[in-house]
Amino acid sequence: MSTDYQKAREALGARLRELRIERPDGKLTGPQLAGLLGWPHSKIYKLEGGKQTATRDDLRALSEAIGRPDAFGELAARLAGFETQIQSWRRQLANGHRPVQERWNAEVDRARVIHAWEEAVVPGMLQNADYARHVFARYADLHGSARDIEEAVRARAQRQEWLFQAGHHFRVILWEAALRSLICPPAVLATQLDRLAGVIGLDTVELGIVPFSASVKIAPANGFWVLDDRLVIAEDWHAELWLDDADSVALYTKVWKTLRESAVYGADAHNVINAARCALSSR
Known part of the structure; x- marks a missing residue:
């Protein structure tokens, strides 16, 4: 995997973590967010750590779960930016x-x-x-x-x-x-x-x-x-x-x-x- 691609994936993960912590209704832990989404909690850590590439559906679900559906556009644009390269x-x-x-x-x-x-x-x-x-x-x-x-x-x-x-x-x-x-x-x-x-x-x-x-x-x-x-x-x-x-x-x-x-x-x-x-x- 290219360095640029991995850096972009890590940057997306860092933004996901930031949104989880700065949630309007209060910070969620990774396991708490995973519970809301019905995901294994390891998926949250992989996404936020740049170990796994989110899908558009993942980003939409995350945006809604943290009460920030307006953030989906930004996240999807970030994903499209590095997925179009590879x-x-x-x-x-x-x-x-x-x-x-x-x-x-x-x-x-x-x-x-x-x-x-x-x-x-x-x-x-x-x-x-x-x-x-x-x-x-x-x-x-x-x-x-x-x-x-x-x-x-x-x-x-x-x-x-x-x-x-x-x-x-x-x-x-x-x-x-x-x-x-x-x-x-x-x-x-x-x-x-x-x-x-x-x-x-x-x-x-x-x-x-x-x-x-x-x-x-x-x-x-x-x-x-x-x-x-x-x-x-x-x-x-x-x-x-x-x-x-x-x-x-x-x-x-x-x-x-x-x-x-x-x-x-x-x-x-x-x-x-x-x-x-x-x-x-x-x-």
């Missing part, structure tokens, strides 16, 4: 993969310029349907989520329409590993590589590849996207990070520019793709 896969995938793709679509539709880095997978904006099916299936297996794969593939394909709209720019850098990772059968990857080669030269796409042989100034690591210098979306195994503070956006932009120094473009990028394509022929 979008756990468990929570996001509760209703399947399609809603996640649709949320992405909404953010992409707002953007004019997108900078992306992917270290191990072809980015969704450039995936063909067969490749996308295998990616979604792998993640559905990992997280035990609903297998609404066809709906998710259609939603991802809809996002790709953005690439063909005037004034849009998709500036993407891939590590060579993304061209060789067999997250799908070799035949599917071969077709995907053909699609990738085909976008080189597209007016709205700038595709760079960092070859295995390239000297790098920073270790290739987690994939991330920067949308219009206003939002960073970075992926980890447990969650996506949605970061909109200026310092985070500036840092990820700096990382992208540093990785770009090691990338090749145009004919050189074609050569790296062709090498990966040829390697599949021997499998």
Whole structure:
């Protein structure tokens, strides 16, 4: 869990404790408040100590129990503030993969310029349907989520329409590993590589590849996207990070520019793709 997330959760807990102590009808102890709510008293201490994340329903119940229903708005805003930063896969995938793709679509539709880095997978904006099916299936297996794969593939394909709209720019850098990772059968990857080669030269796409042989100034690591210098979306195994503070956006932009120094473009990028394509022929 990120330090910023934990600090925000602890700050919310401290505010809950403050409201309990400053209750209009007099201070309540933790066990007394738990009794009013029908909760185990340990839940109060976990919430106030930043050991457990409150839900909106928890905050509404607490606000009413201490006689401060007017405090719910403030508490809910605090919760929303740090929950929007860390979008756990468990929570996001509760209703399947399609809603996640649709949320992405909404953010992409707002953007004019997108900078992306992917270290191990072809980015969704450039995936063909067969490749996308295998990616979604792998993640559905990992997280035990609903297998609404066809709906998710259609939603991802809809996002790709953005690439063909005037004034849009998709500036993407891939590590060579993304061209060789067999997250799908070799035949599917071969077709995907053909699609990738085909976008080189597209007016709205700038595709760079960092070859295995390239000297790098920073270790290739987690994939991330920067949308219009206003939002960073970075992926980890447990969650996506949605970061909109200026310092985070500036840092990820700096990382992208540093990785770009090691990338090749145009004919050189074609050569790296062709090498990966040829390697599949021997499998």
